[in-house]
Amino acid sequence: MSMKNIEAVRKFFQADKFVTYAGIEIVSVDDDKAVVSAEITERHLNANGTVQGGMLYTIADFAFAVLENYKHPITVTQNGNISYVNAVGSSRITATATELLRKGHNTVCDVTVTADDGAVLCVCRFNGFVKDLPKKIFE
Amino acid sequence: MSMKNIEAVRKFFQADKFVTYAGIEIVSVDDDKAVVSAEITERHLNANGTVQGGMLYTIADFAFAVLENYKHPITVTQNGNISYVNAVGSSRITATATELLRKGHNTVCDVTVTADDGAVLCVCRFNGFVKDLPKKIFE
Amino acid sequence: MSMKNIEAVRKFFQADKFVTYAGIEIVSVDDDKAVVSAEITERHLNANGTVQGGMLYTIADFAFAVLENYKHPITVTQNGNISYVNAVGSSRITATATELLRKGHNTVCDVTVTADDGAVLCVCRFNGFVKDLPKKIFE
Amino acid sequence: MSMKNIEAVRKFFQADKFVTYAGIEIVSVDDDKAVVSAEITERHLNANGTVQGGMLYTIADFAFAVLENYKHPITVTQNGNISYVNAVGSSRITATATELLRKGHNTVCDVTVTADDGAVLCVCRFNGFVKDLPKKIFE
Numbered sequence: 001m002s003m004k005n006i007e008a009v010r011k012f013f014q015a016d017k018f019v020t021y022a023g024i025e026i027v028s029v030d031d032d033k034a035v036v037s038a039e040i041t042e043r044h045l046n047a048n049g050t051v052q053g054g055m056l057y058t059i060a061d062f063a064f065a066v067l068e069n070y071k072h073p074i075t076v077t078q079n080g081n082i083s084y085v086n087a088v089g090s091s092r093i094t095a096t097a098t099e100l101l102r103k104g105h106n107t108v109c110d111v112t113v114t115a116d117d118g119a120v121l122c123v124c125r126f127n128g129f130v131k132d133l134p135k136k137i138f139e
Numbered sequence: 140m141s142m143k144n145i146e147a148v149r150k151f152f153q154a155d156k157f158v159t160y161a162g163i164e165i166v167s168v169d170d171d172k173a174v175v176s177a178e179i180t181e182r183h184l185n186a187n188g189t190v191q192g193g194m195l196y197t198i199a200d201f202a203f204a205v206l207e208n209y210k211h212p213i214t215v216t217q218n219g220n221i222s223y224v225n226a227v228g229s230s231r232i233t234a235t236a237t238e239l240l241r242k243g244h245n246t247v248c249d250v251t252v253t254a255d256d257g258a259v260l261c262v263c264r265f266n267g268f269v270k271d272l273p274k275k276i277f278e
Numbered sequence: 279m280s281m282k283n284i285e286a287v288r289k290f291f292q293a294d295k296f297v298t299y300a301g302i303e304i305v306s307v308d309d310d311k312a313v314v315s316a317e318i319t320e321r322h323l324n325a326n327g328t329v330q331g332g333m334l335y336t337i338a339d340f341a342f343a344v345l346e347n348y349k350h351p352i353t354v355t356q357n358g359n360i361s362y363v364n365a366v367g368s369s370r371i372t373a374t375a376t377e378l379l380r381k382g383h384n385t386v387c388d389v390t391v392t393a394d395d396g397a398v399l400c401v402c403r404f405n406g407f408v409k410d411l412p413k414k415i416f417e
Numbered sequence: 418m419s420m421k422n423i424e425a426v427r428k429f430f431q432a433d434k435f436v437t438y439a440g441i442e443i444v445s446v447d448d449d450k451a452v453v454s455a456e457i458t459e460r461h462l463n464a465n466g467t468v469q470g471g472m473l474y475t476i477a478d479f480a481f482a483v484l485e486n487y488k489h490p491i492t493v494t495q496n497g498n499i500s501y502v503n504a505v506g507s508s509r510i511t512a513t514a515t516e517l518l519r520k521g522h523n524t525v526c527d528v529t530v531t532a533d534d535g536a537v538l539c540v541c542r543f544n545g546f547v548k549d550l551p552k553k554i555f556e
Contacts, residue, residue, distance in 0.1 A: 018191035021160075021182050043160050052157035053216050054197025061193050077192050078384070079357055079405060080221045081498055083544060085520050087215070101537055103502050106356070108540055120518055123525055125542055127357060127405075127500060217523070218496055218544060220359055222405060224381050240398055242363050245495070247401055259379055262386055264403055266361060266496060266544075296469035299438075299460050321438050330435035331494050332475025339471050355470050358499045365493070 005029075009070055019062050022055060026066055027094070034067035034097045040090050050087040051121060057082050060111040060124040063097035068107060068128050071099065075107060079127040090115035105130050144168075148209055158201050161194060165205055166233070173206035173236045179229050189226040190260060196221050199250040199263040202236035207246060210238065211269050214246060218266040229254035244269050283307075287348055297340050300333060304344055305372070312345035312375045318368050328365040329399060335360050338389040338402040341375035346385060346406050349377065353385060357405040368393035383408050422446075426487055436479050439472060443483055444511070451484035451514045457507050467504040468538060474499050477528040477541040480514035485524060485545050488516065492524060496544040507532035522547050 010026050013019065022044070027035040038044070038059055046052040061080060068075035093113055100108040107128040113121045149165050152158065161183070166174040177183070177198055185191040200219060207214035232252055239247040246267040252260045288304050291297065300322070305313040316322070316337055324330040339358060346353035371391055378386040385406040391399045427443050430436065439461070444452040455461070455476055463469040478497060485492035510530055517525040524545040530538045 013186060015186035016191060017182050017184050018194050019185075022193075043156050045156050046158075047152060047154035052155060052197075053219070054161075054193065054200050055157050057196045057200070057219065058191075058193025061196070076226070077223055079223070080192070080196065080219075081359075081542065082219045083525050083542075084216055084218070085518060085523075085525075100540060101502060103537075106502075108500050108502075120520075123517060125498065125500075220403065220498075222386055222403075224379060224384075224386075239401060240363060242398075245363075247361055247363075259381075262378060264359065264361075291464060293464035294469060295460050295462050296472050297463075300471075321434050323434050324436075325430060325432035330433060330475075331497070332439075332471065332478050333435050335474045335478070335497065336469075336471025339474070354504070355501055357501070358470070358474065358497075360497045362494055362496070 009066060012069070013066065016062075019058065022058055024059050024062055029066050029070045031071055032098065034063050034070065035094060036063045036066060037092060037094045039092050045089070048087065050089055051093060053084060056084070056093070056113050056122045057124070059093060059095040060113050060122065061126065063095035063111045064109045064124070064126045064128065067097040067099060068109060072102070072130050074131045075128045076131070077126055078129045081125045082122055083124075084122045085120045086115070088115055088119060088121070090117075092116045093121060102130070148205060151208070152205065155201075158197065161197055163198050163201055168205050168209045170210055171237065173202050173209065174233060175202045175205060176231060176233045178231050184228070187226065189228055190232060192223060195223070195232070195252050195261045196263070198232060198234045199252050199261065200265065202234035202250045203248045203263070203265045203267065206236040206238060207248060207267050211241070213270045214267045215270070216265055217268045219263060220265070221261055221263045223261045224259045225254070227254055227258060227260070229256075231255045232260060241269070287344060290347070291344065294340075297336065300336055302337050302340055307344050307348045309349055310376065312341050312348065313372060314341045314344060315370060315372045317370050323367070326365065328367055329371060331362060334362070334371070334391050334400045335402070337371060337373040338391050338400065339404065341373035341389045342387045342402070342404040342406065345375040345377060346387060350380070350408050352409045353406045354409070355404055356407045359403045360400055361402075362400050363398045364393070366393055366397060366399070368395075370394045371399060380408070426483060429486070430483065433479075436475065439475055441476050441479055446483050446487045448488055449515065451480050451487065452511060453480045453483060454509060454511045456509050462506070465504065467506055468510060470501060473501070473510070473530055473539045474541070476510060476512045477530050477539065478543065480512035480528050481526045481541070481543045481545065484514040484516060485526060485547075489519070489547050491548045492545045493548070494543055495546045498542045499539055500541075501539050502537045503532070505532055505536060505538070507534075509533045510538060519547070
């Protein structure tokens, strides 16, 4: 994938301040997969010293948003479903999104969030809604 | 509800840094309901200028955590389900949690997040898992 | 609610053969709530002798369909979410549906299924999609 | 996989009368995947003449139950999530289950239900709970 497209995607999502302040960055995106990542600091922890559940949801939802808006903008989240698996600390967490299917305005997208040792922190499934706009915003 | 208990609850959750940095505060909690709230600033917005979806999930999950841990600590989130309803800006958002049922280790809890004009931003349902510990941590 | 409308609703759903063969009947429906019910026989049981999980989902989804199509036909289920609570036998089970909210084409509807002693068997949340048709089919 | 094990699995689930009356049969099961199938007759249809949503859930939940109880009995469904994709008629439908992950008592399992032409009818995600029993029931 050309550097130009990922730079355009990063530029588009710079306006998402919640994600920016959470320290989440786009690692890669193509038609098959999006990968986003965040360095974990004290600001991301819950009362038990593990990565906070809302942070895990946020990074998963962002991976979904990056993939789906790369493939067919504009796609918004209608429903999100998260199952928590392991509660650990980590120096970095990574969310990987793949699209399970698309039918018309509806998409289903799966995301796995992992710790730096590969442990699965959570798995998510998102139902997205595609509004009819061309992909030109990333060109 | 006595001021003493809500102060103990606030103190307990001070260690949740993600929630603290998101500016979320506990308004009230008793055996029936928890209410939490956040002033919305530029840091909470997505690329469309509305309250970011991960922020909405985070405040809903926190309302659940406050209620459930007040009623029967320690309760953790196993699964979360969020349906987005209205995407708007707002000066303040509020999440209200009620427990639908509890059976043994399992609880189901509903949360509604509203804007300052009362518009519903999202509705969530959480499946919680109660670990067996006394309520002494709030005394 | 007039007898005429519930008869029209029953007539409309007679064409749902899966529900008919499952023995599910409409007890009542108005703008606030739908109640459906089924006598439980050996045909409804799983390998443990309790009401089968698919039967519980089916009766819950039907309560949703009756309510939502009474209020604003045609409404179809987009997503369903079921949490199982108690696994018991029962001579009769009842599903009660209420609409949590509607916004444009999207609705969120909650259903509780109970045994004859009132024990909660499962709770469900459905996301419905309203296609734009008049309510004339029930007149 | 030996014929002996699939026959033991079929024998175990013969006691599930709801599934039996729905005409659902086990096609294959091993540690990676379970496949179940049903011939569709008039009894499986909704008011629109397409495969009824509760039937789709039931066959998906059964594929989950077959796989999970083959791998680690006894596993019960705690939560189920279904997204409907295509509403069609079909002469036969097939549900394929794979286990996404297992951690202790908790499993997450994905199921896809397809029509005879391969069209995806629905996708499901199940959260299972594993009770600690040996696999001896299938030997």
